[in-house]
Amino acid sequence: MAISALQKERRTYVPKLPKSLQSFVKLVDEKATESIADQDDIKSLFPHTYGMPLISFEEAETDTKYPVKNVGVILSGGQAPGGHNVISGIFDGLKKLNPNNKLYGFLGGPGGLVDHTYIELTSDIVDEYRNTGGFDIIGSGRTKLEETAQFDKGVEICKKLDISALVVIGGDDSNTNACVLAEYYLQQNSGVQVIGCPKTIDGDLKNEMIETSFGFDTACKVYSELIGNIQRDANSAKKYWHFIKLMGRSASHIGLECALQTQPNICIISEEVEQKQMTLDDVVTSISEIVAKRAANNENFGTVLIPEGLIEFIPSLKTLIAELNDTMAEHETYFNSLQTDDDKFQFTNEKLNAESSKIFSTLPQNIQYQLLADRDPHGNVQVSKIETEKMLIDMVTDKLRYWKSEGKFKGTFNAQNHFFGYEGRCASPSNFDADYCYSLGNTAAVLISAEKSGYMASIRNCKDAADNWIAGGVPITMLMNMERRHGKMKPVIQKALVKLDGKPFKFFASRRNEWAEKTSYIYPGPIQYFGPSSVCDQPTQTLLLEQEGK
Numbered sequence: 001m002a003i004s005a006l007q008k009e010r011r012t013y014v015p016k017l018p019k020s021l022q023s024f025v026k027l028v029d030e031k032a033t034e035s036i037a038d039q040d041d042i043k044s045l046f047p048h049t050y051g052m053p054l055i056s057f058e059e060a061e062t063d064t065k066y067p068v069k070n071v072g073v074i075l076s077g078g079q080a081p082g083g084h085n086v087i088s089g090i091f092d093g094l095k096k097l098n099p100n101n102k103l104y105g106f107l108g109g110p111g112g113l114v115d116h117t118y119i120e121l122t123s124d125i126v127d128e129y130r131n132t133g134g135f136d137i138i139g140s141g142r143t144k145l146e147e148t149a150q151f152d153k154g155v156e157i158c159k160k161l162d163i164s165a166l167v168v169i170g171g172d173d174s175n176t177n178a179c180v181l182a183e184y185y186l187q188q189n190s191g192v193q194v195i196g197c198p199k200t201i202d203g204d205l206k207n208e209m210i211e212t213s214f215g216f217d218t219a220c221k222v223y224s225e226l227i228g229n230i231q232r233d234a235n236s237a238k239k240y241w242h243f244i245k246l247m248g249r250s251a252s253h254i255g256l257e258c259a260l261q262t263q264p265n266i267c268i269i270s271e272e273v274e275q276k277q278m279t280l281d282d283v284v285t286s287i288s289e290i291v292a293k294r295a296a297n298n299e300n301f302g303t304v305l306i307p308e309g310l311i312e313f314i315p316s317l318k319t320l321i322a323e324l325n326d327t328m329a330e331h332e333t334y335f336n337s338l339q340t341d342d343d344k345f346q347f348t349n350e351k352l353n354a355e356s357s358k359i360f361s362t363l364p365q366n367i368q369y370q371l372l373a374d375r376d377p378h379g380n381v382q383v384s385k386i387e388t389e390k391m392l393i394d395m396v397t398d399k400l401r402y403w404k405s406e407g408k409f410k411g412t413f414n415a416q417n418h419f420f421g422y423e424g425r426c427a428s429p430s431n432f433d434a435d436y437c438y439s440l441g442n443t444a445a446v447l448i449s450a451e452k453s454g455y456m457a458s459i460r461n462c463k464d465a466a467d468n469w470i471a472g473g474v475p476i477t478m479l480m481n482m483e484r485r486h487g488k489m490k491p492v493i494q495k496a497l498v499k500l501d502g503k504p505f506k507f508f509a510s511r512r513n514e515w516a517e518k519t520s521y522i523y524p525g526p527i528q529y530f531g532p533s534s535v536c537d538q539p540t541q542t543l544l545l546e547q548e549g550k
């Protein structure tokens with residue numbers, strides 16, 4: 001297979017590990033844990049995996065002999081840079097613990113476990129994928145593991161392959177399912193452990209013990225490079241406003257991080273829009289005011305970063321989407337039998353309450369239809385398919401036209417739209433993600449050898465050099481609370497949204513007025529894989545600010 005010169009060199013990169021994982025490991029039990037909320041409910045739903053202690057790893061003097069273990073690995077959900085290094089980390093970690101250990105990869109996501117499609121991951125295969133982006137080594141998928149029939153099919157294949165542990169590499173929903181699976185297997189005494197790994201470019205799977213999800217670092221660096229390039233173009237030609245939607249289904253972590261890296265004129269933070277109860281018109285007005293202000297300084301150009309999930313955080317649109325979800329679920333068969341988008345619009349619009357119907361009717365037609373498109377397997381609107389950036393351009397154009405007629409706007413407004421998402425999800429992992437993921441994989445292997453189940457691999461103290469990182473395990477139940485999903489209360493890992501009282505947002509908020517009026521762009525350039533550590537190994541600004549002083 002032909003590979004690029006960079007890929008060739010990058011294959012030889014040896015990811016850095018925390019000290020505790022460099023030789024022999026000792027597991028230290030820390031304090032017992034509780035779920036972040038709804039303790040009684042979570043405890044009764046997870047009697048075998050609730051309340052387990054946090055685990056940290058320390059260096060040990062002597063080696064322990066571990067029995068042979070075969071392990072299965074699953075990549076779940078959207079791609080995130082570094083997934084291949086988690087797998088190579090598990091592989092190397094298992095071989096180090098016992099050279100006879102085997103690693104199997106289930107194909108195409110969780111569905112592979114149920115359908116019994118798998119390959120054995122040998123060193124020849126793993127070596128080809130070290131330090132590369134993508135999930136193509138075994139593929140990924142969004143099948144939800146939630147039925148006991150699926151779990152039983154999983155045990156069947158595990159017995160056949162003599163697999164005694166599964167590693168689920170996924171986001172909040174997949175790790176929730178991993179915990180349900182761990183609980184079920186313990187309850188059934190099936191002899192299959194389950195360990196989770198925190199993956200998602202969205203950055204919304206984190207808490208005190210999980211400092212970041214893997215892939216966030218690389219994806220944000222890729223988007224920031226592109227935003228920087230666009231800003232330089234804007235500042236050179238001085239004639240376009242660029243509206244850039246950034247992936248990250250719900251939370252605005254990606255938008256915020258890219259703003260910290262590039263200093264755009266505007267970055268909308270969905271969580272703030274919701275907290276301030278802003279309407280769509282408020283958002284449009286706030287953008288238009290900045291455009292008008294810059295125009296008054298003869299700067300008819302700029303950049304606007306828009307989080308992918310914005311539409312679900314504008315309170316009135318959130319209500320509208322919830323009503324649409326209910327109507328589409330309640331009348332699923334009839335709704336799906338409707339032939340045209342217009343029929344679907346007419347049908348759902350009649351079922352909405354008066355306020356939602358009014359809002360729905362005023363949205364541009366393409367947005368109406370996009371809001372009626374298929375939901376993902378977790379019941380979420382596929383926000384990556386909703387063209388919020390184009391909608392905002394249309395609405396800002398209208399407002400400025402009106403203001404011009406009133407003499408309130410004297411400039412010109414020409415806009416370009418962009419959406420950055422898939423561009424960053426399979427990028428070659430940054431050194432941070434390459435090291436972090438390889439460490440997560442090694443950590444998962446150690447947790448497995450110590451017979452743990454229902455834990456998520458955790459690497460902390462990531463602001464420091466990798467040597468000082470703290471590896472260990474976090475009981476997944478610790479991250480859970482009860483939430484309404486599809487009309488029922490369910491135990492789920494709480495999504496970590498942008499904290500408006502957190503240091504990254506506060507830093508941004510203290511600078512944004514200056515960035516809006518002046519042109520203070522930063523041009524980060526491409527990810528560097530070779531060169532000074534100050535350039536190559538830096539974590540995200542979000543992580544540095546969050547961990548400041550810790």
Ligand code: FBP
Nearest residue numbers: 077078171200201202247248249384
């Ligand atoms: P995960 O939560 O599975 O990591 O996926 C995140 C994500 O990249 C979102 O940012 C985006 O909205 C979604 O996946 C897109 O999904 P798809 O790949 O199915 O188009």
